[in-house]
Amino acid sequence: MPITIKDVAEHAGVSVSTVSKVLNDWKTISQSTKDKVNNSIKELNYTPNSRAVSFARGNTRNIIYLTSLSKDEAYTNPHMFDIMCGVFTRLASGGYTMTLMDISDDIHPKETVAGIIARKSADGIVIHGSVINEDIANLIISNSFPHIVIGHPDFNERLCWVDTNHLLAGQYAAEYLSQRDVSPVSFIGGKRTEFISHERERGFRTIMLKYHKKIPPEYVIHTSSTWEEGYAAAKKLLSMKEAPKAIVCENNTLAVGAAKAISEMGLKVPDDIFFLTFDIYPYTTIIDPKPTIININVYDMGLQAADMIIRKIDNPSLMIQSYTTLPEIVES
Template identity: 75%
Template structure:
């Protein structure tokens, strides 16, 4: 049976807390006590674990990643896992562990977060935007608990968050088409009230207006982000009296349907029409014809989120609300 810190404490005739303080070289512990504890460590051949070493520091060196992990989540939200890998990698470099916690099925997710805070089972939390709500936000703010939310919350808050700049991504898409002197252009978006789609469309429109290439209403189609609606939208656009010379799909799922329609119609890309979408995952690499992609390196965003949560732990009063990682245009 492995020797524990309790065994060392008993052998040395001191408390577990005292052993932890000796391991952390507290100056308030007498040299005599230190010598006795070190003698017990040698006698028992005890190897301190990270939890024992951090006990006296009042830290766990652990970060909890709160997210939704229901069946099929990897397909619905593939970017979450790239972000999570970035967070994990950078935390490990800085001597932290990361624990994943699924709260998608919790009837009362606020209670789960309250238990994390009360039990001090982590030094901080990284919260995926899909599971944040006002109750959880109020709880961690009231307790001044170190946190970083992945994604800009859609409600007023004093939360710390990091996000990609979807407005800027839309601007990059428009810049690409303006630089190729393409007109008219079209935009197939998600639902009108969907934040990411709205921001990408807004950035796209702003650059076109700047270059006096206003996009007419008939060239903008909103969908429920299904491949079938992407397919139908492209067929509708290309049946117009003056069809667009470029089609921009707000997400990969819409682009799947768009690519199918373009292939059926024998449209060559980019010779006959420019075809763009956002985000390289999950489908762009297998589409035919292949689109130009405005991508954001979400793994890098995870790396930066890890740096931010460590800074927040070191300075709990620090306010972090940041857009990070510039988009890049990729021609596949």
């Protein structure tokens, strides 16, 4: 049987708490008690584990990653897993563990978070933006619990968050086309109410306007982001009297449909038309013809989120609200 901290405490004639405090070099423990405990550790050949060392510090060296892991989540939200891997990698290098917690089936997710805080089962929490709500936000803020939200929440300005700059990504797409003097251009987006789509379109329009390249209303089509609607939108655009010289799709799913339309019409990319989309995942490796991609390294965003939660633990009063990771152009 392996020697435990309890065995050391009994051998030294002290409490488990005292052993833990000696392991953490508490200044309030007398030298004689330290010597007694250290002698027992040596005699019993005890190797302290991370939980024992953390006991008296009042920390766990554990971070909760709170998210939704419902069926087909890997297909509907593939970026989450790259972010999660980045968070895990950086936490591990800093001596932290990460506990993945799924609240997709929770009727009262606030109670789950309240339990984490009450039991002190983690030093902090990384919350995927898909599961944050005002109840959870108010709870972690009122308890001053270290946290980082992945994604910019549209409520509660006191939350700490990290996000990618979708407006900047749209600007990158427009700069790419403007530098090549492409005109007219078109944009196939998601619903007008979708934040990411709206920001990418807004960034795109801003730069096109900067170069005095207005985008007529008929060259912008909003959809529900299905590949079928991407196909129909591209067919409509390419059948216009003055067809666009570029199609920009706000997401991969729309790009799948647009690629089918481009291929059916016998157009070559980029000779006949420029074809752009955002993010490498999930479909750009199989889309034909291949689009130019405005990609954001979300794995890197996970690394940075982990750095920030560790900083937040060290300094609970620190306010962190940051856009991270610049877009990069991946040409076809």
